[in-house]
Amino acid sequence: MNPAAITTQSLIVLLGMALYFGLAFENFFARDAPHRPGGIRTFPMLALAGAAAYGLEPQTGLILAAGVVVLGLWLFAYYRSDPTGEGREFIAGDAAHQHPPYGGFGLNTGLEDAANLGWKLAARLQGWGGDQLLASYSEERRPIFVETGEAMIAGWIDRDRSFLDRYSPEIDKAEFEQAWSELGKSANQPQSYESRYEGSSVVVGSPGATCTIHGDYQHRARPGHHLSPRNLSNGRNVFQELGTGFTLLAFGADPAAADIEQAARSLNVPLKVVRDRCEGDVTGYEARLVLVRPDQYVVWSGDEAPDDPAAILRRVTGSG
Numbered sequence: 318m319n320p321a322a323i324t325t326q327s328l329i330v331l332l333g334m335a336l337y338f339g340l341a342f343e344n345f346f347a348r349d350a351p352h353r354p355g356g357i358r359t360f361p362m363l364a365l366a367g368a369a370a371y372g373l374e375p376q377t378g379l380i381l382a383a384g385v386v387v388l389g390l391w392l393f394a395y396y397r398s399d400p401t402g403e404g405r406e407f408i409a410g411d412a413a414h415q416h417p418p419y420g421g422f423g424l425n426t427g428l429e430d431a432a433n434l435g436w437k438l439a440a441r442l443q444g445w446g447g448d449q450l451l452a453s454y455s456e457e458r459r460p461i462f463v464e465t466g467e468a469m470i471a472g473w474i475d476r477d478r479s480f481l482d483r484y485s486p487e488i489d490k491a492e493f494e495q496a497w498s499e500l501g502k503s504a505n506q507p508q509s510y511e512s513r514y515e516g517s518s519v520v521v522g523s524p525g526a527t528c529t530i531h532g533d534y535q536h537r538a539r540p541g542h543h544l545s546p547r548n549l550s551n552g553r554n555v556f557q558e559l560g561t562g563f564t565l566l567a568f569g570a571d572p573a574a575a576d577i578e579q580a581a582r583s584l585n586v587p588l589k590v591v592r593d594r595c596e597g598d599v600t601g602y603e604a605r606l607v608l609v610r611p612d613q614y615v616v617w618s619g620d621e622a623p624d625d626p627a628a629i630l631r632r633v634t635g636s637g
């Protein structure tokens with residue numbers, strides 16, 4: 318851009334952008350919005366001033382295009398649609414829930430919706446998914462994005478607001494730093510965010526379990542939890558061996574695996590059996606048999622074949 322083109326209007330734009338980024342990173346996204354609402358109002362006005370300058374000063378298009386991006390203001394709120402599935406319509410991604418960029422939940426949550434819904438739609442269309450399978454989409458995913466909004470996003474905002482009401486580095490820096498450090502160790506940290514569907518009707522979970530974001534990460538193969546990555550004896554990661562339908566991991570459990578395989582065949586449920594020795598990395602699963610559904614969630618695990626393998630398969634495919 319020609320330096321001579323920098324005029325009063327483009328300086329207004331630059332000022333607007335500088336204030337925007339200042340607000341965004343120091344105050345707006347982080348925590349100061351409830352304390353300085355006037356600051357929030359200042360930014361769009363300056364951005365609008367910049368956009369107005371666009372018509373007057375076409376040479377400054379590059380800068381002003383960035384100014385227009387500024388107008389894509391995130392609301393410091395989240396919303397969710399209700400419900401996620403009704404009849405033949407299912408909603409996923411931002412159409413079902415939107416979050417401010419506070420923790421990076423937006424796309425991640427949407428992709429998990431797609432992974433959850435995709436195989437269920439395929440199972441219905443291919444004829445091996447039962448009536449309950451599509452209903453389980455809402456049953457499993459809705460609590461996840463409701464809790465993500467309420468506990469992680471709104472919860473963090475409330476927590477930060479209370480914290481800043483109580484502590485200030487301007488009043489007592491040492492106390493502020495100590496409290497800030499303690500805050501980082503409190504609940505709702507990323508490592509305790511684990512989408513799990515233990516309470517789902519298509520998972521053989523523990524009695525009384527729920528679908529929730531509150532959990533932890535373990536190698537143990539727990540029904541309703543995402544399968545943990547482990548190396549097989551051939552050196553490949555287990556995720557490289559999973560099939561496109563269900564997968565049964567069988568570690569030194571051949572006769573039991575054959576029973577489950579036979580039941581799957583009789584029900585037309587696509588099942589790949591991955592057989593390996595029960596030693597090394599895979600012992601972390603703490604089960605000789607692990608049944609994994611197409612979105613990589615464990616639906617059943619055990620050391621022996623279940624009494625009625627067909628009943629398990631009917632349940633996890635929404636027919637039981």
Ligand SMILES: Cc1cc2nc3c(=O)[nH]c(=O)nc-3n(C[C@H](O)[C@H](O)[C@H](O)COP(=O)(O)OP(=O)(O)OC[C@H]3O[C@@H](n4cnc5c(N)ncnc54)[C@H](O)[C@@H]3O)c2cc1C
Pocket residue numbers: 409410411412418420421422423424425426427
């Ligand atoms: C500034 C910003 C920062 C973000 N940061 C993060 C982050 O760090 N981590 C994270 O996980 N997420 C983040 N997100 C959120 C993430 O981008 C969204 O959650 C994600 O893009 C949503 O994907 P989607 O497919 O559900 O919706 P969209 O990406 O909105 O896709 C919907 C599509 O449908 C099209 N469409 C709309 N109406 C119609 C119609 N009538 N006919 C045909 N097409 C139509 C739209 O044009 C669009 O292409 C961020 C978003 C923004 C804006």
